[in-house]
Amino acid sequence: MLRPRERENTAVLTPDELRIFHRDGCVAIPRITSPAEIALLLEIFARLFATGVGRRQGAQYDMLSHEEDAAPRTLPTIINPIDYARELRDLEFRSNALHAARQLLGPRAVPSFEHVILKPPHIGAATPWHQDEAYRVDAGFTYSQVSVWMPLQEATVENGCMHYLPGSHRFDVLPHKSPGNDSKVHAIECVGDFDPMQGVSFPLPAGGATLHHGRTLHYAGPNRTDSPRFAYILAFEIPPLRASKQRSFSWMTEKRTPSILLKRQWRRRGGFVIEGWRKMRRGLWLRPRQFMFEIYRAFRALTPSSKCTDSTEAPQNINHFRPRDGQPK
Ligand code: NI
Numbered sequence: 038m039l040r041p042r043e044r045e046n047t048a049v050l051t052p053d054e055l056r057i058f059h060r061d062g063c064v065a066i067p068r069i070t071s072p073a074e075i076a077l078l079l080e081i082f083a084r085l086f087a088t089g090v091g092r093r094q095g096a097q098y099d100m101l102s103h104e105e106d107a108a109p110r111t112l113p114t115i116i117n118p119i120d121y122a123r124e125l126r127d128l129e130f131r132s133n134a135l136h137a138a139r140q141l142l143g144p145r146a147v148p149s150f151e152h153v154i155l156k157p158p159h160i161g162a163a164t165p166w167h168q169d170e171a172y173r174v175d176a177g178f179t180y181s182q183v184s185v186w187m188p189l190q191e192a193t194v195e196n197g198c199m200h201y202l203p204g205s206h207r208f209d210v211l212p213h214k215s216p217g218n219d220s221k222v223h224a225i226e227c228v229g230d231f232d233p234m235q236g237v238s239f240p241l242p243a244g245g246a247t248l249h250h251g252r253t254l255h256y257a258g259p260n261r262t263d264s265p266r267f268a269y270i271l272a273f274e275i276p277p278l279r280a281s282k283q284r285s286f287s288w289m290t291e292k293r294t295p296s297i298l299l300k301r302q303w304r305r306r307g308g309f310v311i312e313g314w315r316k317m318r319r320g321l322w323l324r325p326r327q328f329m330f331e332i333y334r335a336f337r338a339l340t341p342s343s344k345c346t347d348s349t350e351a352p353q354n355i356n357h358f359r360p361r362d363g364q365p366k
Contacts, residue, residue: 062206062253095300138273161260165226182251
């Protein structure tokens with residue numbers, strides 16, 4: 038089972054970086070892992086994309102096209118690549134990202150999910166402006182989440198580095214939609230009231246990282262260079278609680294992507310057992326509160342009457358997301 042590697046120094050973020058994060062909803066740090074680990078990750082992810090692992094389980098897909106299309110994959114991703122490569126279980130990046138998440142969210146922060154995104158040379162597409170919380174399938178919970186985004190090569194404006202709208206973590210979840218109003222496309226884009234021209238680019242060295250809150254609006258440009266752009270993202274959260282107010286993320290409940298259908302078919306063929314085992318192997322059994330959330334969410338998914346009612350009001354009071362003065366206990 039996974040346990041964070043013991044390290045003496047658990048303060049990944051400096052006091053200044055913590056202050057910037059809580060002011061802007063995002064912060065960049067110059068290094069979160071070693072060059073040797075970056076080289077290892079590049080090798081692993083090139084292999085995982087080339088061999089198509091997880092495609093039949095709905096875990097590897099293109100975020101912007103229908104998988105049955107012959108069209109080139111312009112924004113391929115693998116969800117929870119840790120399930121397909123043992124080498125990813127014990128990483129300096131994983132340990133440091135967890136410590137940073139606990140500095141931001143407090144000691145109850147736990148790993149939520151992870152993915153790797155590839156922007157192929159020349160055709161790698163832009164990731165539309167969005168808030169990560171808008172991707173949550175069940176809007177009936179309160180979420181406090183942080184994502185740690187690490188490029189595996191230098192990230193520049195030319196190859197698709199991150200752009201953030203500073204301060205947008207104080208917004209509610211804004212309306213989103215599927216690109217082209219096509220519910221068979223996995224990605225979502227924000228159509229709420231914000232000015233993308235106020236976005237700020239965050240170029241980074243390989244092995245650096247940006248950290249952003251679940252409501253911070255962000256975007257990554259297309260890859261116009263000759264080299265692939267990989268980014269590995271680890272997400273953390275405080276185990277969600279049921280929301281007192283109801284809301285609906287219609288853009289997610291309407292989704293009918295080929296990867297969702299593949300995942301359902303796989304689960305029906307017995308994949309749910311493997312899925313449960315993988316969650317335990319990722320350490321879910323060590324986190325009773327998150328375990329209860331998973332059980333409760335699965336139960337809600339099976340009972341249509343328990344789905345959320347329509348409301349655009351977000352239930353989460355962002356004020357509870359405060360800087361922590363201490364280190365994780
Ligand atoms: Ni995102």
